[in-house]
Amino acid sequence: MTIDLRTTHVEPLRRNFDHIAARIGDDKPASRYQEGVWGLQPAVNFHYRPTWDPAHELYDPTRTAIVMRDFDDFVDPRQYYYGTWTMQRARQQESQEKNFEFVEKRGLLAALDDAWRVKLVELVLPLRHVAWAGNTNNASICAYGFGAPLTSAAAMQMMDELGVAQYLSRAGLLLADNEPRFLDDAKRVWMTAPMWQPLRAAVELSMTIADWFELFVAQNLVIDGLVHPLVFDRFDRRLAAAGGAGFSLLNEFVVDWYAESSRWVDAMVKLAAAESADNAARIVTWTSDWRARIVAALAPLAEYGFGPDGTATLAEVDAGLVARAARLGVALEG
């Protein structure tokens, strides 16, 4: 027997869990995002010190120099909990899939001459390794960071970076009729070509950063914040002009993801900087430090990609980062 339960009126006793009500009251129910992240990380009474880091508690706010009254304030402007995140990515994946088919069927990259194709292989495809480092670094932020709102979004960023690495791999495969030769070429230049070594050294250095918020700034604000505009915007335009318009279609996911995830990155940095002058000063130091390192590392790549316009193009991208940081309350020297 099934009963039509809709006809029964049942008065709720409360709307929210106590820890959620403490933040937003009990008048209206929390969103699934709020319910899914606030208070999720255990707060006290940790039983044992980590054998891998006995100087800290299992969850420990002092793994970063950033000080917050409440790390649960780091809410994601995209309001991603697992369900909304994965459904959004699945939609993007579907559209990206169509793009791959379209480019392949129409032979859109056939018009690209060999010189440009080599440039594409040597300048764009090695970025799959940079994205791979982005994956590893965001795993650190998720593992050692503090507070479920920020660390859960870092876990999504970790998987997204893996997705970026794989989409770039797929573009490389498509260029070579599903043979891995361009991926192997790209790896070779990443490992040995002098123009890539400064960036590789910087990326390897980023993987040793102990302070997870510094790592957040280095990876998500500076490395991605310079590399993506330089390559997936500026270089992509050059490529399009040279008959490689199909390539933009292969990177739609990467471009959309970067724009979207930047909203999250910006909100985190802005909030931390606004919390205190000390925080802001540290973020300025980290950003300046990494900006100098990455801009220098990108110089030979800009020259390779843009020839005589390399310096100016990189300067433009760098100015973009300075302006972006300024909007976040992080004043860098111009």
Next chain:
Amino acid sequence: MAKKLGLKERYALMTRGLDWEPSYQPLDKLFPYDSYEGIVIKDWDAWADPFRLTMDAYWKYQAEKERKLYAILDAFQQNNGQLNLSDARYLSAVKLWLQGVTPLEYAAHRGFAHAGRAFRGAGARIACQMQSIDELRHAQTQLHAFSHYNKFFSGFHNFAHMRDRAWYLSIPKSFFEDAMTAGPFEFVTSISFAFEYVLTNLLFMPFVSGAAYNGDMATTTFGFSAQSDESRHMTLGLEVVKFMLEQHEDNVPIVQAWLDKWFWRGYRLLGLVGTMMDYMLPKKVMSWQEAWGIYWEENGVALFHDLARYGIRLPKHHEVAAKEKNRLTHEMWTVLYQYGNALGLHTWVPNDEELDWMSEKYGELFTSMYRPRLLHLRELEQRGERFFNNRLPMVCQVCQIPVFYTEPDDPHVQCVRIVEAAGTKHHCCSDGCADIFNREPMKYVQALIPPQQIYRGEAGGARDIFEYGAWLHLERDVDTGEYRGSPDQRHWQAWQQQHKATPADAA
């Protein structure tokens, strides 16, 4: 024309050579956490990725599942699906789950992020990362499912506060923190293998089937939806253990010691689940004794026999678990029942029909020993003298369960083992826990023992169990205590009656 790629080949190509041997930093500086446990890995490339899922495929599958899951949760909430439960007593199981198990899903999310960063092998890292994000899914879908119950019943509202403080929730919390504070190899051995691969059916089967059987659509839905994730996690568990065993023979004794430890720790934790099966489900699915027989004594043991070729033997003290299987849950329920004033769930004496079921399932020992005890408790309650023990129990230094289980060979004698470290004595509930303590005494002396915290005034200065309950944000006799006469029961009866009076019901 481009050649078509199979799923496996496509995965291999898309992740091909993504990682690299660093030139500018020592490898040990990039991966500082995966060597100190003594596990020797000669060749990380021998790691066979158990999932072979690219992100695009992952998003596609997972999004389909999420869409269905949330559609059902929405309908459940709109239609007051909670009224379809077998009985509101059932919710004690769900409360225990939200307070004790959902936090473990979150802990798994963070623990696998650590493992997903710590291993220098790229394949192992990706597998752990994927599990990390899956476990976030489990924590969040459970919260979203249980959130509706919180609106209508007690015991749910303060779970986040209790999770970190309540004496009985120290059992699951210390279990997972033990694993997370170990190195990454021990972590995946404990969680992926011992817990998810060997013992998971004992957690999943009673809980999800029990939910379905008791009309809990919300739990059934996330439970079944999580099952395909779990099968991936189990594969990872088996893969990682075989990988360690195949890489070097020196790994075998280390892995064996971990299996001994995590079998026992997992088994002790599952005592709570068994009690849920036998006592908290108004409609029973299977007794703990039967479940232990099928899922451990048949399946688990067969698995260990498979591992014998690597030199792995059955975990220590498995025979004790066999001896305890006809009393574990009855002893545990007696404890929960008497400390009901410091629990965020209700307890009760089972009705006659349930007692008959237990007699049938558990036979002579139950009928001669536990049944009379339960009947005596019922008698007291009917006289208006519901029995509560308002003194705090002494708990095991390792598993944190009150020291009340009985000797493996004598159900009439309480089992206590004294261990010593740095000149201080500690209590353990069993030889299994004493062994764990003695192997790493400096770890277990750190454990926070809630009753001792209370005596030291670290529970808000609580002087008795009621003040302690208040410190846990438990409302006395609403969240706590006896089910019969509780607000949950009164509301339930009123809603059921109102429900019967509605015309739709008559149809």
